[in-house]
Amino acid sequence: MADGGDLLRARFGIDLPGAEVPDAIAPMIDRRVARRYTDQPVPDSLLDALLAAAQSAPAKSDLQQYAVVVMRDPARIKQIADWIGTMDWIATAPVFLVWCGDMRRGQRLCDMHHMPHANNNMDTFLNTAVDCSLAMAQFMAAADAVGLGTCPISYVRSHIERVSPLLGLPGGVYPVAGLSVGWPAFRRPVSMRLPPSVVVHRERYDDSRMPDEVAAYDERRRTRDPVAASGLKNNDVYKPRDGVGWSENVARQLSVPERFGFAAYLKTKGFDLA
Numbered sequence: 001m002a003d004g005g006d007l008l009r010a011r012f013g014i015d016l017p018g019a020e021v022p023d024a025i026a027p028m029i030d031r032r033v034a035r036r037y038t039d040q041p042v043p044d045s046l047l048d049a050l051l052a053a054a055q056s057a058p059a060k061s062d063l064q065q066y067a068v069v070v071m072r073d074p075a076r077i078k079q080i081a082d083w084i085g086t087m088d089w090i091a092t093a094p095v096f097l098v099w100c101g102d103m104r105r106g107q108r109l110c111d112m113h114h115m116p117h118a119n120n121n122m123d124t125f126l127n128t129a130v131d132c133s134l135a136m137a138q139f140m141a142a143a144d145a146v147g148l149g150t151c152p153i154s155y156v157r158s159h160i161e162r163v164s165p166l167l168g169l170p171g172g173v174y175p176v177a178g179l180s181v182g183w184p185a186f187r188r189p190v191s192m193r194l195p196p197s198v199v200v201h202r203e204r205y206d207d208s209r210m211p212d213e214v215a216a217y218d219e220r221r222r223t224r225d226p227v228a229a230s231g232l233k234n235n236d237v238y239k240p241r242d243g244v245g246w247s248e249n250v251a252r253q254l255s256v257p258e259r260f261g262f263a264a265y266l267k268t269k270g271f272d273l274a
């Protein structure tokens with residue numbers, strides 16, 4: 001493993017002179033998603049251990065308001081890859097997990113104890129999503145630790161009306177993200193992050209220097225890892241051109257509504273979101 005300074009430079013494209021990287025967290029700074037997997041199987045015994053690590057994540061009030069659907073049938077995984085259409089590598093994953101927020105279990109528990117469920121609201125929706133995301137993050141960290149590769153897939157929500165019945169998701173349960181899992185066919189380069197000065201605020205939030213800091217970040221990324229033509233967002237709305245930086249590409253993505261029917265979908269699945 002490279003030394004801490006090299007890892008930080010790879011992650012941020014700048015030196016972070018104040019940071020000292022303990023060996024134990026060096027692999028976390030070196031992490032990256034894996035998109036494409038070898039044929040090597042992932043044994044059930046290992047998968048079960050990784051899922052146990054995921055379930056060891058903290059959960060709001062110990063309510064544990066999430067569920068995960070494990071997919072191992074290649075035809076069903078391919079079905080999801082085919083619906084998405086632009087990520088055929090998903091079909092190379094021997095395991096595909098769908099991480100779900102789950103309000104249903106709490107509703108059933110109230111029912112079982114003859115009490116009303118009085119928390120069908122926005123806060124519960126957020127709690128389900130947070131519990132679920134923390135468990136998925138812990139799964140990813142555990143998978144990284146044993147050399148497996150993973151990639152979260154928000155696109156399962158772009159095909160929610162097909163993915164949800166495929167998995168038999170009942171009311172109160174919705175997919176937060178898919179996660180492809182397998183032994184990586186290759187290691188992608190590390191993806192450069194915003195400088196900590198943009199993301200980490202000391203005592204009070206202050207983004208007054210953000211535009212200048214982001215302009216410098218755009219430049220660093222442009223030099224090391226320019227936005228590829230295939231990575232340009234919304235080419236049907238904005239003309240494709242060379243030299244688009246990270247921040248402009250973010251704006252190209254966020255200026256066009258994405259999955260704007262999601263709240264309506266959740267309401268059909270019993271979420272009040274009030």
Ligand SMILES: Cc1cc2nc3c(=O)[nH]c(=O)nc-3n(C[C@H](O)[C@H](O)[C@H](O)COP(=O)(O)O)c2cc1C
Pocket residue numbers: 031032033035087151152153154155156177188190191
């Ligand atoms: C919630 C979430 C959803 C994501 N959805 C997708 C996806 O649908 N397809 C994909 O290829 N990558 C997806 N990613 C992976 C990101 O694109 C990736 O993390 C990002 O480009 C940074 O790369 P790195 O993780 O290797 O540092 C997702 C990541 C997260 C956290």
